[in-house]
Amino acid sequence: MAVRPLIVNRYTRDYCHSLSAGMVATSPTRPRWPALMVASWLSAAPAGAAPPLFDVHLHYNAEDAVHHAPETIIAQLQANRLLAAVVTSRPPEQVLQLHARAPGLILPMLGVYRTPADKATWMDDPDLPERVEQTLADGPWRAVGELHLFTEDRRSPVFLRIVELATARGLPLQLHCDPAVIDTLFEQVPEATVIWAHAGAYPYPPLLRDYLQRYPGLYIDLSVRDQRIAPNGQLDPEWELLLLEYSQRFMVGVDTYRTERWHGFAEVVSQIRSWLDQLPDEVSSAIAYRNAARLFRQRVDN
Ligand SMILES: [Zn+2]
Numbered sequence: 001m002a003v004r005p006l007i008v009n010r011y012t013r014d015y016c017h018s019l020s021a022g023m024v025a026t027s028p029t030r031p032r033w034p035a036l037m038v039a040s041w042l043s044a045a046p047a048g049a050a051p052p053l054f055d056v057h058l059h060y061n062a063e064d065a066v067h068h069a070p071e072t073i074i075a076q077l078q079a080n081r082l083l084a085a086v087v088t089s090r091p092p093e094q095v096l097q098l099h100a101r102a103p104g105l106i107l108p109m110l111g112v113y114r115t116p117a118d119k120a121t122w123m124d125d126p127d128l129p130e131r132v133e134q135t136l137a138d139g140p141w142r143a144v145g146e147l148h149l150f151t152e153d154r155r156s157p158v159f160l161r162i163v164e165l166a167t168a169r170g171l172p173l174q175l176h177c178d179p180a181v182i183d184t185l186f187e188q189v190p191e192a193t194v195i196w197a198h199a200g201a202y203p204y205p206p207l208l209r210d211y212l213q214r215y216p217g218l219y220i221d222l223s224v225r226d227q228r229i230a231p232n233g234q235l236d237p238e239w240e241l242l243l244l245e246y247s248q249r250f251m252v253g254v255d256t257y258r259t260e261r262w263h264g265f266a267e268v269v270s271q272i273r274s275w276l277d278q279l280p281d282e283v284s285s286a287i288a289y290r291n292a293a294r295l296f297r298q299r300v301d302n
Contacts, residue, residue, distance in 0.1 A: 006273050010302065016278075020284070021159065024110050025270060028094050034051070041148050049274065050273060051081075051276065051277075051284065051285065051288050051289075052081050052082070052083045052288065052289050052300070053080070053081065053082050053083065053252055053269065053272070053273075053288050053289055054082070054083050054084045054085070054088070054251070054252075054288070054289035054290075054292035054293055054298075054300060055077075055084075055085040055086065055222040055252060055253050056085075056086040056195060056221050056223075056251045056252070056292050057086065057087070057174070057195075057197060057221050057253025057254065057255045058085050058086065058087040058129065058251045058253065058254060058255065058256050059087070059088055059089060059090070059092075059146075059256050059257055059269065060073060060087050060088075060094060060095050060097075060098055060256070061088045061089050061090045061094060061259075062089075062090065062091060062258055064126075064259045064262060065094060065097065065231050067259055068259075068262055070097045070098045070101050071102075073098060073262070074098065074101055074102045074105060074106070076262065076265055077105060078105070079236045079266075080265060080266055080269045082105070082126070082269075082299050083105075083289050083293070083300040083301070084104070084105055084106075084107060084289075084292070084293070084296070084300055085105060085106055086107045086143055086174075086253075086296070087099075087106055087107070087108060087109060087122065088108075088109040088110070088111040088143075088145060088146055088174070089111055090111055090113045090114065090115070090116070090118075091111075091113075091114045091115075092110055092111045092112065092113075092114070092135060092144070093115040093139075095108045095109070095111075095235070095270075096139065096140075097242055098106060099140060101163070103140070107142040107143070107296055107298065108139065108140055108141055108142060109141070109142060109143040109144065109146075110132065110135060110136060110139070110141040110143070110144045110145075110175060111145065111146065112128060112131075112132060112144075112147065113161070115156075119148055120148075122147070122158070122278050123147065123149060123153045123156040123159050124156070124158065125158060126158065128158050128162070129158060129161040129165065131161055131239070132144070132162055132165055132167050136165060136166075136169060136171075137302025142170065142174065142296055143166075143169065143172045143174060143296075144162065144166040144171055144173050144174070145172075145173055145175060145195070145197070146174045146175070146176050146197055147159070147162070147173065147174070147175050147177070147243075148175075148176045148179070149175060149176075149177045149178075149181050150178050151178045151181065152180075153181075154177075154180055154181040154183075154184040154185075155184060159264070159280055160184075160185075160189070163185055163188070163189045163192055164189055166192070167189050167191055167192045167193070170193075171193075172193040172195050172219070172295060172296075173192065173193070173194050173195070174194075174195040174197055174221070175194055175195070175196060175197060176197040176198060176201075177196070177197075177200070177201065178200075178201045178202075179200060179201065179202060179207065179211065180199070182194065182196065182211060182218065183213065185217075186214075186215050186217065190217075191217065191220070192217055193217045193295070194215075194217060194218050194219065194279065195219045195221050195251070195295075196211075196219065196220045196221065197221050197223065197253075197255075198222075198223055198224050198225055198255070199220050199221070199222055199225050199228075200219065203225055203228055204243040205238045205239055205241070206223055208220060208242060209242055209245070212246045212249055218249070219250070219251060219291070220247050220249060220250050220251070220280065220294060221250075221251050221252070221253045222250055222251070222252055222253070222272075223253035223254060223255035224255050224257075226268070226271045226272060226275065228280070229243075229275050230271075230274065230275035233271075233274055233275070234278075235275050235278040235279070240278075241260070241281070242284055243265065243279060243283060243287065244279070244280075247282070247291075248284040248286060248288045248291055249291065250286075250287045250291065251291050251295075252272050252276070252287060252288060254268045254269060254272070276288050
């Protein structure tokens with residue numbers, strides 16, 4: 001998808017809404033999981049020596065499950081040589097269908113949205129922290145997110161309590177947020193671990209360098225930023241410098257923010273691999289899977 005420059009909060013909101021637009025269109029109905037359609041979209045990136053990936057940003061929402069059985073999703077990930085994937089869902093427990101079938105491949109990330117509407121109001125829900133605490137205690141959760149939050153809500157007690165709950169359990173939080181949210185979070189909970197989704201709301205290398213320098217607990221997922229990192233497929237020199245400089249802090253993700261995105265999965269994977277391929281091997285493999293494996297303490301067999 002085309003990625004627009006995000007200059008002010010209004011644009012950030014638009015972007016966020018455009019991400020969610022595909023999610024609200026379909027209501028969950030009786031699952032239709034036809035064996036026939038599996039073969040038609042089970043395409044893989046070009047075979048051969050495709051380097052493995054560890055995807056830290058996937059969604060498997062109720063409307064995705066209507067069309068794609070867990071087995072199909074798992075086969076798709078394997079066909080594209082994903083060693084592991086951090087997957088969240090709406091409602092939160094949806095992803096456990098995937099995890100139950102492939103516990104070594106699927107790392108469930110606890111989402112907090114039960115409906116599409118929750119995305120805009122969760123930070124004002126006083127009952128949410130308790131629900132999160134109970135769910136975390138009961139399940140195989142490896143992270144919390146994706147949480148969408150903007151500058152004006154950065155001091156939400158609900159948000160900060162969720163940060164504390166995740167951090168107390170040693171779990172990273174994935175945030176789709178403005179830079180000011182990152183500042184407030186680390187000011188309040190300095191020991192937190194954060195994955196900044198989509199390289200943040202202002203994905204400019206000088207800004208990212210500044211944040212990476214200031215906050216050792218900050219990691220960056222590069223999902224949906226392929227056109228910025230490598231316009232027309234060619235690695236941008238400013239991005240290249242940043243990726244080399246902070247090679248231990250970046251990770252990749254396809255971000256299946258709407259159901260159609262699962263159909264184009266192999267294409268996005270090959271875009272990611274094409275810019276990774278322009279980096280030195282050590283840096284490329286760190287960003288492709290080693291950083292995520294280290295962060296999630298996940299043994300991966302390459
Ligand atoms: Zn996402």
